[in-house]
Ligand SMILES: Nc1nc2c(ncn2[C@@H]2O[C@H](COP(=O)(O)OP(=O)(O)OP(=O)(O)O)[C@@H](O)[C@H]2O)c(=O)[nH]1
């Protein structure tokens with residue numbers, strides 16, 4: 001599917017480094033996504049890239065229920081250290097089910113459901129995300145070959161299916177704490193995520 005994207009760009013100086021920020025509006029869905037770029041991302045070699053799904057609770061509020069906040073900050077730090085890279089910030093809250101449904105899923109998890117079954121109890125897919133727009137954003141940025149920071153093989157397969165070359169998977173295992181261990185284990189055991197060490201020491 002071809003994506004029609006409206007774009008706006010500015011500099012964004014952050015605690016991690018001075019990025020170029022691009023907003024991309026998907027004219028079909030109306031969703032507004034973001035890309036933070038450091039250095040020249042439009043020419044070889046493959047660009048260190050994080051494709052991050054929105055998590056208001058983890059990214060902004062410091063929730064301990066997941067690993068999203070530490071992953072986002074870890075990715076920005078890794079890109080700053082390398083001096084070159086891209087963070088795509090995709091508006092796919094709750095693995096694509098939206099904020100209210102994610103809150104409903106969290107309420108079910110309070111009663112004992114795991115992250116997968118909670119979505120199913122709501123009659124929703126375990127993962128409703130699509131990465132076509134992310135591939136279109138990368139193509140717009142000229143980054144057709146990337147080193148993807150992820151533990152989720154589906155992200156790699158989907159980007160490849162949309163024409164992006166994955167030169168390398170870079171594991172991003174940060175943020176295990178005493179509250180999210182079961183959630184991370186469910187991702188590893190039931191959702192196919194690649195965790196090298198299931199019991200890493202808490203780093204938060
Ligand atoms: N529905 C639902 N969404 C969640 C839950 N916990 C985190 N999320 C969302 O999950 C998304 C992040 O997906 P993850 O499965 O943590 O990781 P990933 O992005 O698939 O893989 P990585 O690249 O390795 O981080 C974000 O959109 C979060 O809002 C949950 O319990 N239920």
Ligand SMILES: [Zn+2]
Nearest residue numbers: 055058066068
């Ligand atoms: Zn999260």
